[in-house]
Amino acid sequence: MWAFVLGEIRHERALAGAAARKDAMNLATAFEAHVRSTIRLMDIVLLDMREDVLEQPDDFQNHVKEELQAYGSFVSQLGVIDASGQLVFSNLAPISKPIDLSDREHFRVHRDNPQTDRLFISKPVLGRLSHRWSIQFTRPIFDGGKFAGVLVLSVPADLFSDYFQQIDVGANGSIVLLGTDRSIRAIASGAPIPGRYGRFKLPEDKPYFVDGARVGYYEGVSWLDGEYHLGAYRRLEDEGVLVLVLLSPKDFMAGFEEHRKLLIVSASIISLLLLAVALLIYAFSRRHFRNTARLREAHEQMTQLANTDVLTGVSSRRSFLAGCEAELSRARRHGEDVSLLMLDIDHFKRINDTYGHPIGDEVLTAFTATCSRVLRAHDLLGRLGGEEFAIALPSTDLEGALSVAEKIRRAVAEAPIPTSVGPIVLTVSIGLASSAAGRDDLQPLLARADGALYDAKQDGRNRVCAAREGEAAGV
Numbered sequence: 001m002w003a004f005v006l007g008e009i010r011h012e013r014a015l016a017g018a019a020a021r022k023d024a025m026n027l028a029t030a031f032e033a034h035v036r037s038t039i040r041l042m043d044i045v046l047l048d049m050r051e052d053v054l055e056q057p058d059d060f061q062n063h064v065k066e067e068l069q070a071y072g073s074f075v076s077q078l079g080v081i082d083a084s085g086q087l088v089f090s091n092l093a094p095i096s097k098p099i100d101l102s103d104r105e106h107f108r109v110h111r112d113n114p115q116t117d118r119l120f121i122s123k124p125v126l127g128r129l130s131h132r133w134s135i136q137f138t139r140p141i142f143d144g145g146k147f148a149g150v151l152v153l154s155v156p157a158d159l160f161s162d163y164f165q166q167i168d169v170g171a172n173g174s175i176v177l178l179g180t181d182r183s184i185r186a187i188a189s190g191a192p193i194p195g196r197y198g199r200f201k202l203p204e205d206k207p208y209f210v211d212g213a214r215v216g217y218y219e220g221v222s223w224l225d226g227e228y229h230l231g232a233y234r235r236l237e238d239e240g241v242l243v244l245v246l247l248s249p250k251d252f253m254a255g256f257e258e259h260r261k262l263l264i265v266s267a268s269i270i271s272l273l274l275l276a277v278a279l280l281i282y283a284f285s286r287r288h289f290r291n292t293a294r295l296r297e298a299h300e301q302m303t304q305l306a307n308t309d310v311l312t313g314v315s316s317r318r319s320f321l322a323g324c325e326a327e328l329s330r331a332r333r334h335g336e337d338v339s340l341l342m343l344d345i346d347h348f349k350r351i352n353d354t355y356g357h358p359i360g361d362e363v364l365t366a367f368t369a370t371c372s373r374v375l376r377a378h379d380l381l382g383r384l385g386g387e388e389f390a391i392a393l394p395s396t397d398l399e400g401a402l403s404v405a406e407k408i409r410r411a412v413a414e415a416p417i418p419t420s421v422g423p424i425v426l427t428v429s430i431g432l433a434s435s436a437a438g439r440d441d442l443q444p445l446l447a448r449a450d451g452a453l454y455d456a457k458q459d460g461r462n463r464v465c466a467a468r469e470g471e472a473a474g475v
């Protein structure tokens with residue numbers, strides 16, 4: 001999800017940047033057209049007036065009045081400078097004292113290039129007669145092919161900037177009319193402008209001052225406010241000016257920034273929700289697994305309890321019989337003998353009657369311990385009930401079983417059982433039956449061993465009796 005959000009943000013940032021470049025170029029194109037037509041209009045007026053200065057010098061003043069009425073506020077002054085730089089005519093007031101303009105650039109440029117008849121547009125200057133900031137549109141006057149002075153059309157410096165000001169380029173954007181001499185002709189900007197117009201000159205390393213750069217994009221830190229700007233410029237080569245539109249990311253990225261914040265906040269909320277869901281799932285799973293583990297443990301404990309005789313710790317009847325079944329089928333598979341012993345403690349009732357039931361319990365437990373000491377690890381000892389026990393001997397024939405049974409009988413008889421009321425002498429009767437190659441089923445085998453036990457009891461107890469091979473129970 002975050003990869004998508006970050007990808008989307010990158011994509012939208014690129015789109016916003018591209019849209020701003022396009023907007024800047026469209027604005028620059030529109031302003032170029034406006035500037036070009038304004039300059040053209042001024043030049044037409046100049047050329048018209050120049051004809052009158054030369055052809056109808058006497059009627060010039062009236063003609064100027066008519067022309068200026070037609071162009072109204074576009075033109076703030078029309079003046080004539082003679083070949084020596086003296087102002088000889090102004091529509092504003094009669095010339096009562098000499099006004100020397102020979103130092104003005106718009107005079108010098110024509111005086112120093114007497115062969116060239118071209119329009120010159122000055123940077124804003126403070127009028128010595130009008131005392132207002134104005135831009136001078138000038139053309140040289142020739143008399144008989146010789147330089148005879150300069151015709152000056154003064155336009156309020158705000159003519160362009162007032163128009164630019166009406167266009168919304170954002171609170172931090174700017175529209176600038178620059179001279180190729182790097183001075184500002186007109187400017188409209190949200191940012192404070194350095195000086196009025198005066199002598200301020202822009203740094204020359206800007207790409208739009210490079211010779212031959214007619215149209216292009218600009219990106220960099222602005223000389224206006226030291227902030228990063230993106231812009232577009234168009235140069236009017238013949239007029240010696242260029243239009244520059246600067247847009248600020250603070251304005252054109254504002255919409256994108258809001259959307260970016262919204263995307264990040266939404267993605268964060270979704271992430272937190274997913275995290276919360278993941279934590280809940282984790283907590284539930286943990287509890288579930290813990291419960292499952294507890295259940296498994298409880299099940300194992302119950303199985304253990306069901307399989308074990310609580311008093312003596314040997315196999316319970318159920319578990320012992322299941323173990324015998326398993327041994328018989330294993331013996332069948334491997335063709336091995338299995339033997340079964342049935343054990344019954346002699347006169348156990350007397351022990352209970354003499355010493356009490358708890359001592360009887362101690363004796364039963366000690367008896368199984370004695371048996372276990374004689375048996376191998378894989379022999380199976382189980383309690384069938386009361387004082388009756390059974391032992392399965394895997395891989396053991398009748399002879400081997402007789403030997404084990406005899407060992408148990410002797411061990412029980414020869415080692416009195418230590419109890420809390422002193423040692424108690426015990427004997428055990430054992431009946432046994434064998435199954436060659438595990439051929440017998442369990443029940444008949446048990447019955448044969450039980451029959452042999454009966455024989456042992458009948459024959460006087462404390463002895464081992466074996467059932468004969470194939471002998472049926474009770475026979």
Ligand SMILES: Nc1nc2c(ncn2[C@@H]2O[C@H](COP(=O)(O)OP(=O)(O)OP(=O)(O)O)[C@@H](O)[C@H]2O)c(=O)[nH]1
Pocket residue numbers: 311344345346347348349350352356357358359360361364385386387457461
């Ligand atoms: N202490 C104790 N006694 C038990 C337990 N289970 C059975 N008994 C007793 O074991 C005795 C078995 O007695 P009988 O079946 O008469 O046999 P016996 O006294 O051993 O005599 P023979 O088997 O004929 O030698 C009974 O008194 C039962 O109460 C037990 O878990 N603990």
